[in-house]
Amino acid sequence: MSTQPKFPAAAVAFPGVRRLLLRETAPPPLTDEQIVAMTRGWEEAVAANPALFDGPTVVCAGLERKSSDTLLVTWYRATYRLYVLRLDPVHAVSAPSVFVSVAQPTDDGRLLVGRMASSTAAPGRWQLPGGTIEPPETGAALDMEALRRHAARELAEEIGHNVPCGDMELWAVTRGDKGNVGVHFRAPACPAEALGEQYTALVAAERAQGRTPELDRLAFIRSAGDVAGLGGRSADFLPVLAARHTASRPTDHLRR
Secondary structure, three states, X not given: OOOOXXXXXXXXXXXXXXXXXXXXXXXXXXXXXXXXXXXXXXXXXXXXXXXXXXXXXXXXXXXEEEEOOEEEEEEEEEEHHHXXXXXXOOOXXXXXXXXXXXXXXXXXXXXXXXXXXXXXXXXXXXXXXXXXXXXXXXXXXXXXXXXXXXXXXXXXXXHOOOOOHHXXXXXXXXXXXXOOEEEEEEOOOEOHHHHHHHHHHHHHHHHHOOOOOXXXXXXXXXXXXXXXXXXXXXXXXXXXXHHHHHHHOOHHHHOO
């Protein structure tokens, strides 16, 4: 049985990170048995959810503090089917994903969250808009500008809200209970009514094209205590970032 590294029991944020470095490395080799198990597991997953797509993804190979405010992420290229091995009882591998999310505040001090649709890999899960990172073309760099572009694209694709990449502020970096690394950006505040209207227009456009939106519902929360009231499960990082949002909110919003 494979030995798995120990990760936090719950998602934790790295304090003081203001700079992120990304370095590509070669993927670790898989045994013939692991390849067979991965193929079988992926076929079973697709049979259960035909909407799954074996696209390219970035996997975390290691994290290292380079200074008090700088974190180095070592990563390698893979496809989504590798993730089915994480829970294999015999052939498990450590394959933490690297993903981005966007903390989108409202002008009255709330935070936008969305629920994943039934066609996604995590149906019913509440989280911030975002998604796993795709690797760049061979020879191109994966850097902070690429992550900002990815975060802005996820917000536009899932909510219908367009924010310039340069307005995406690195807000937090988390590590989850499966080792997944979240790079979380914060967008400028926007009225909740405008966000709701943009989301409604996006849903209508997606359905007119015969597509299912990635998020089937929006909500607005003020604190980590509101996460439990959403109903259903939530991403492990959501309570951590909701508490961070509360702590960073202007005090006049707390009185509303």
